[in-house]
Amino acid sequence: MKTFIKVIVFSAVILSVYTIFPMTLPQQRSEPPPLEEKVGALTMDKFIDIGKDIFEGKRGGFGGCILCHDPKLRRAPELVNMHATSEDRLKDPRYKGKAKKGEEYLRESMMEPSAFVVAGFGVAGSNDTKSPMLEIKKYLKPWEINAAIAFLQSKDGGEVTVQPPTGDEGGGEKEAGAGAVAAPPAPARTPQEFFQKYGCGACHKHEKGGIAGALAPDLTHIGSSGAKRRPGMSARDYIRESILNPTAFIVPGMPPIMPPGFGDRMTAGEFEMAVAFLADSK
Ligand code: HEC
Ligand code: HEC
Incomplete structure (x- = not known):
């Protein structure tokens, strides 16, 4: 009988450790790990969708362009009609960057944000010479930057001038889509x-x-x-x-x-x- 009670008490303790203790910790990611497919198999629609996911923070690991480019926050210019705006920027007398086409301007905005700073949005005190935009290239691969460009060009009806990656560009890498199961992102060590x-x-x-x-x-x-x-x-x-x-x-x-x-x-x-x-x- 004594052993029986010990077993009950022991199980109760173990159970509460496993149910109450985790509740005191921040929740771990619980959704299923993303599915994957070869980059080479991307259609234009899927490519643009990836750009949209990057924009909205569902991909890229930095919280998304929407962290700042949310019109409600007024921390960054609203990215509308970028297929046309990107061409106009090149004609701006303040423009001193290297881009020759709208597509290149959009890429430069992400790779070298300070190459051209939209008036009124520079780091305080920098007289619009330094951009507060983060270095997107630390978070996105070149083809993902192209996906963001494709999304910006297409979302208000412009022509998309970038192409989805070929299998070679993606290096045979696995990407989100339909197919096998990918490993969840590794926990940060430092x-x-x-x-x-x-x-x-x-x-x-x-x-x-x-x-x-x-x-x-x-x-x-x-x-x-x-x-x-x-x-x-x-x-x-x-x-x-x-x-x-x-x-x-x-x-x-x-x-x-x-x-x-x-x-x-x-x-x-x-x-x-x-x-x-x-x-x-x-
Ligand atoms: C989109 C911008 C943004 C991101 C991303 C962000 N924060 Fe913040 N954080 C803020 C702002 C703005 C404040 C100050 C306003 C407030 O108190 O909420 C703040 C306040 C804080 C404070 C208190 C600072 C103080 O001086 O009292 C801490 C600590 C903090 N954040 C940590 C973090 C950590 C860690 C991360 C990443 C996991 C993070 N933040 C991501 C914008 C951000
Ligand atoms: C930390 C805030 C922040 C994040 C995150 C951010 N941006 Fe920006 N971005 C800015 C600010 C501020 C400007 C205006 C200053 C400048 O021109 O660099 C800007 C400017 C731009 C411009 C030029 C707009 C124009 O009208 O000429 C483009 C294009 C752009 N961002 C795209 C992106 C994309 C795409 C992402 C996500 C992949 C992104 N940004 C993420 C803050 C941010």
């Missing part, structure tokens, strides 16, 4: 990888973290400044809250644009690593 994977650098700067965003508070010394944000809250708790629930406290003078839901996308290990690194950033 804070630097973490910032890249989740696109924190689109907005934030952190000197040791290797990111240089200009739209949100500099996190280089958040371990000190974070302790002063909320009375009675430690820097560590404040950082946890900032990531899991960005609207709980808005830093004065800053726009409330930090996306919610980061906690749902990262693993508990990634989250704890990032919080520890930021809390030590004094």
Whole structure:
């Protein structure tokens, strides 16, 4: 009988460890891993769809162009009629870049954002010579940049001048689509990888973290400044809250644009690593 009770108690403890403990951690990604297909098999429609996914943040790992190019936020120009706008930019007297065609202008906007800065959208104090746009080329392969171009050209009825990759360009690589199952993205192993994977650098700067965003508070010394944000809250708790629930406290003078839901996308290990690194950033 005693053994029987021990077994019951033991099972109850094990059960609660496995049900209650995970509830205290940020949720892990639970949707099924993406399916894949050969890049070489992409049709034009699928290619444009990939560009749309990049734009909307479903692909590329930096939160999407929509992080900034959302007309409601007014942080970046609204990307409408880009097939025509891209040609007009080349005729702008301020244009000093290397592009000769609209397509090249769009590519340059992503590869070298500061080559031409749309008036009024430069980094504060730079007199529109420095773009706050993040370096997309760190996140996207050349053919994915072309997919984004195809999406921008086509979405308001323009002609698409870029081609889907051939099998060779894609290097026989596997891509999202129909077919076999791909591995889920590997967990970030260092804070630097973490910032890249989740696109924190689109907005934030952190000197040791290797990111240089200009739209949100500099996190280089958040371990000190974070302790002063909320009375009675430690820097560590404040950082946890900032990531899991960005609207709980808005830093004065800053726009409330930090996306919610980061906690749902990262693993508990990634989250704890990032919080520890930021809390030590004094
Ligand atoms: C961190 C914010 C941010 C992100 C993310 C971002 N952009 Fe931008 N982008 C800007 C800002 C600000 C400008 C205006 C300054 C400039 O011209 O560089 C801009 C300018 C542009 C322009 C030139 C627009 C024009 O009217 O001439 C294009 C094209 C563009 N972005 C495309 C993209 C695409 C495609 C993505 C996603 C793959 C993207 N951007 C992601 C902030 C961002
Ligand atoms: C689209 C831009 C954007 C992205 C992407 C973003 N943040 Fe933020 N974040 C902000 C802004 C703006 C604020 C200040 C306003 C506020 O308090 O919400 C902020 C505030 C914070 C703060 C508090 C800063 C302070 O000085 O009090 C922390 C910590 C933070 N973010 C961490 C992160 C981390 C970690 C990531 C990536 C997982 C991230 N953010 C991604 C825009 C962003």
